[in-house]
Amino acid sequence: MRCEDLGETLAAAVDGTASLDTVVRTHVDHCLRCQADLVQYRRLLKAMRALRTEVLEPAPGLLADILATIEEVGERHAIRSLLSGRRAAYLGGLAAATAAGAAGAIVLTTRSKRGRLPLAG
Amino acid sequence: MTADLAELVALAKEGDQQAFEELVRATYVDTYTLALRLTGDEEDARDVVQESYLRAYKGLKRFRGDARFSTWMYRITANCAANQLGKRVKHRHDELDDDGAMIDDRPEHDPEAQADAGDLRRRLTSALAELPPRLRTVVVLRDVYDLPHEAIAAELGISESAAKVRLHRARRKLRERLFNGRDTGEEEQAHAV
Numbered sequence: 168m169r170c171e172d173l174g175e176t177l178a179a180a181v182d183g184t185a186s187l188d189t190v191v192r193t194h195v196d197h198c199l200r201c202q203a204d205l206v207q208y209r210r211l212l213k214a215m216r217a218l219r220t221e222v223l224e225p226a227p228g229l230l231a232d233i234l235a236t237i238e239e240v241g242e243r244h245a246i247r248s249l250l251s252g253r254r255a256a257y258l259g260g261l262a263a264a265t266a267a268g269a270a271g272a273i274v275l276t277t278r279s280k281r282g283r284l285p286l287a288g
Numbered sequence: 289m290t291a292d293l294a295e296l297v298a299l300a301k302e303g304d305q306q307a308f309e310e311l312v313r314a315t316y317v318d319t320y321t322l323a324l325r326l327t328g329d330e331e332d333a334r335d336v337v338q339e340s341y342l343r344a345y346k347g348l349k350r351f352r353g354d355a356r357f358s359t360w361m362y363r364i365t366a367n368c369a370a371n372q373l374g375k376r377v378k379h380r381h382d383e384l385d386d387d388g389a390m391i392d393d394r395p396e397h398d399p400e401a402q403a404d405a406g407d408l409r410r411r412l413t414s415a416l417a418e419l420p421p422r423l424r425t426v427v428v429l430r431d432v433y434d435l436p437h438e439a440i441a442a443e444l445g446i447s448e449s450a451a452k453v454r455l456h457r458a459r460r461k462l463r464e465r466l467f468n469g470r471d472t473g474e475e476e477q478a479h480a481v
Contacts, residue, residue, distance in 0.1 A: 174460045175453075175456040175457060175459075175460055178455075178456040178457075178459035178460045178463070179452070179455075179456045181459070182431075184437075204463070207463050207466070207467045208459060208463055210408070210466075210467075211412075211459060211462055211463050211466060211467075212431060212459075214408050214409060214412050214466075215412070215427070215431035215432050216431065216432065216434075217409065218325075218409070218412070218413070218432045219432050219433065219434075221321070221409075222317055222318070222321050223317075223320065223321040223324050223325075224317065225316075225317065225320040225324075225330075225333070225334065225337075226330065226334075229316065229320060229334055229337065230312070230313065230316055232334070232338060233312055233316060233337065233338055233341050234309055234312060236338055236341070236342055237305075237308065237309065237312065237341060237342070237345050238305070238309075240342065240345060240346070241305045241345075
């Protein structure tokens with residue numbers, strides 16, 4: 168086994184998500200070069216994790232820009248909701264008026280039929 | 289997620305615009321930090337952050353709350369950054385060859401200056417900036433922000449195994465860069481087949 172072939176195998180094993188197979192492990196156990204690489208990978212991983220606490224401050228104005236964009240989208244959404252609400256109310260009113268008209272027509276028809284029956288006899 | 293953030297998310301999901309704005313205030317520096325690490329460019333990072341919050345605002349009702357809000361934002365940011373980097377490649381014809389050697393001809397980054405600086409964090413930041421974007425994105429999301437391989441692959445639109453390959457390649461390149469490792473790109477290419 169050549170140390171050069173193990174570069175990415177060691178890189179994969181350093182966080183514990185991949186394990187070294189027996190042949191590789193045996194090689195690493197007896198190879199100071201690979202052990203040194205593994206130590207460097209561990210240092211690298213530790214340094215990477217430490218970056219998590221580092222904050223990079225944005226230039227002024229970013230927050231205002233984000234909020235302005237959100238506000239604009241929110242307003243558009245509100246207007247759309249309002250318009251679709253009005254449309255629904257209009258359609259609802261139209262449906263109610265149609266139903267009332269139809270009911271009225273039925274009542275009138277029924278009454279007029281009842282009124283005509285005695286005359287027919 | 290902290291109780292405050294959870295409460296704000298719940299209110300924002302009910303349509304409380306003020307609550308969403310509070311969420312932005314509480315998280316935007318963190319989101320910007322990630323965006324800058326991924327893109328390596330302040331202007332791109334600002335665009336990515338704006339786009340990320342816009343998407344979060346529009347998609348908040350789909351956020352189930354089983355992950356932390358910040359993790360959800362990281363995923364959105366990763367996706368937006370990948371798109372932004374794609375645009376950059378289209379417009380600027382950036383070189384994205386994973387195996388390309390990291391060339392750094394800035395005098396402040398010569399080996400002697402590095403040895404003098406002796407600051408691992410600073411050298412790491414510099415080495416990250418020099419990585420090809422597709423490698424940098426994966427290694428930052430995994431090793432700095434602890435996102436699972438599956439989530440990284442999903443947000444970048446690649447397979448999980450491709451995400452792992454990129455991660456290991458990125459780690460190898462960073463190690464070489466930071467610790468003057470024994471392998472060079474050419475040497476590895478010679479042994480690649």
